[in-house]
Amino acid sequence: MTDTHPSSGSNPDPDTDWNALPEAEFRAHLRRFIDENCPQHLRYVRRRLPPADTLPWYHALAAAGLIAPGWPRIHGGMELSPGRHLVFIEEMDAAGTPWLHDSGVRNLGLAIIAHGTDAQKQRYLPAIHAGDQIWCQGYSEPGAGSDLASLRCAGEIDGDRLTINGQKIWTTSGQHANHMFMLLRTERGTTAHRGITFALVDMATPGITVRPIYNLNDEADFCEVFFDDVTISTDCILGQPHDGWNVARSVLGFERIWAGSPRRARHALGELEAIVAQSGLSGDAVWQDRLVQAEFDTLDAQDLYRTFAELITSDGQVGTEVSALKIFSTETFQRISEWTLEAAGAEGALATDLDSDARSAQPLYTFFESRAPTIFSGTNEIHRNILARRALGLGREDKA
């Protein structure tokens, strides 16, 4: 497989400075590329397709140096500024390109670049870039959700072997991934954040069982994953043993701003507009007002996103205030999806046709879909807790 498509470093011109290109040109380049390389049957698909279907498109992106917008150029990335990154996402969304199982690119890659040994960089980065390795994220457990540091999935280090026993849950793409990056409890009795190890696991290792879980939209987007005496080499530990919490935290930068991107709200706005028209409500003053409210909230979220995109430093770090963006964007998405469902009336209860063109409005689908972003990437309640403590300094008086 590896020799049928180019791999990492094959960016035709690694010196391309995508940020310096005028925005219109950048957009035009992407549009042309998508037109020529992303087949029609992959466009505007509502379901998340399995990697087997989307890999040719993944490979085309990789070959053109477009697969890793956030990575440094020396690793075959585009090194896009956050603002440009949004443009990139907008163009991909607008053209209906399919969701990719690219957690390796989006989440793991930067952690390896920051914490990996040279051998690990060699081993993983080109394979991620080429699409040979599909990664999933194994953090959450049945007993460890918001309180992630209480995780118990055990890793026992014995010489150069690491043996894993326990369970992960809500693992996105778990059934499709051939690798998992995960957090393990390798020391007990220390403070919660110590004693956690960040491990890189080949899912083909004996002892791993994966069970898909279906959501209310009847999609198996996430899984539970069981580990029964799964033994790997300690070469697979990223960063120092027992220091995995810091490794995991260090890659949250862009993830945190990305989680607050208003792209979902924007799409929901188009859907609201369509359903209001379809339901014959366009002339109704109440719905006119809601449409403007929805537009204001979406544009305001976009302004806030830009503010943070301008603030984010080149190493991807942003302040705690960015939690505000995540809260507002995800709650806007929910509000709009609720209005859309209401505008649809009795038809709102129609079961979603998952095979329909994703451009056709599916109020119920969006309503359910919009429930998740207030939960993942830190629930909104947890983000409010963080802001209260760190941005407003509340709740500390009694501990001083």
Place this chain on the structure above:
Amino acid sequence: MSVLDRDSAALLAQSVAIYAGRPAGSPEDHLAALHEQGWLAAALPEASGGMGFGVDAAAIIAGGLARGQIGEPFTATFLAARVLGLAAPGSDSAKALADAGVLSALAFDEAGAAPVLANADGVLTGTKRRVAGAEAAARLIVTATRDTQPVLVELDATAPGVDARHARRIDGGALTEISFDGAKGTIIASGDIVPQALRQALAETGLVIAAELLAHCDSLRELTLEHLRTRRQFGQSLGGFQALQHKAVDMYLGALLSRSVLDHAITKAAEDLSADDLDRLAFRARARLNDTAMQHVRLSMQLLGAFGTTDESPLGPHIKRVVRLCGWLGTSAQYRARYAALGRVATRNQDRKVTT
């Protein structure tokens, strides 16, 4: 109209803050100080004796003054000065404002009253309502119709035939209804420039009001946070209760969002926008700031408990001013309706058009 660079903006903000932090003097002293600083006429072009500053400077000044609860008469004067600057920069009123700090008030709103008509000599009949800043103003700037032409007329506030009735506002100022019964003024502009200037000035003043609102939000929030940190109940500070923490965060979130929206709108307003696009920005910013300010009023009062409902709490002056500002030139619902009339744009250029 010039845009302030970062350093000048910081300097201006600093000098306004220093001024607003001083104990309040009499209204006359306040007015004299505003004039001396050049802030009153800042929006007038340099050729008329002003500074040629734009809405960015006005927002800084208004926000800074609002912190000291001395927003009047700056914002009302900005509205009049901006109309003068755009439509009649050579008028006597513009000169008087720039040279001597003589205040003008703009009368543009008829709200169902008998429309103001002008004859060729600038003699006015009719009624204007909801005039802001009229109590302190020596000059009136009036929009009127002559035959079918829109005109702008200036006259002395005390000219014969002018009858002003002031209704007391909660924040101390007045909403004034002014009837003109053969009052003699001077036509200082006529034709399309009058509605154009008025439209632009109203949009820009909307942004300046938004800046004032944001400053009041900041004050209300700081007072609330201070209370949460210091007030103790059930053996702990209120700030330790998660229900209250989340309410405080919602205020913080609203203000962060509002600041970002307003900053972008003000930056964009300095670009060469179409009248429609300037309106869209201003309407959206005002709707956001109105809503955030009312949220701050609601939550700050609730979180201060009984004290928050009194005229003795430090929230009071800010709350009163917010209530005034939220209805000035438009409520959120009115701004949304005006925006709908202009046409929504967010999904207009979306390639991925949702079809049904």
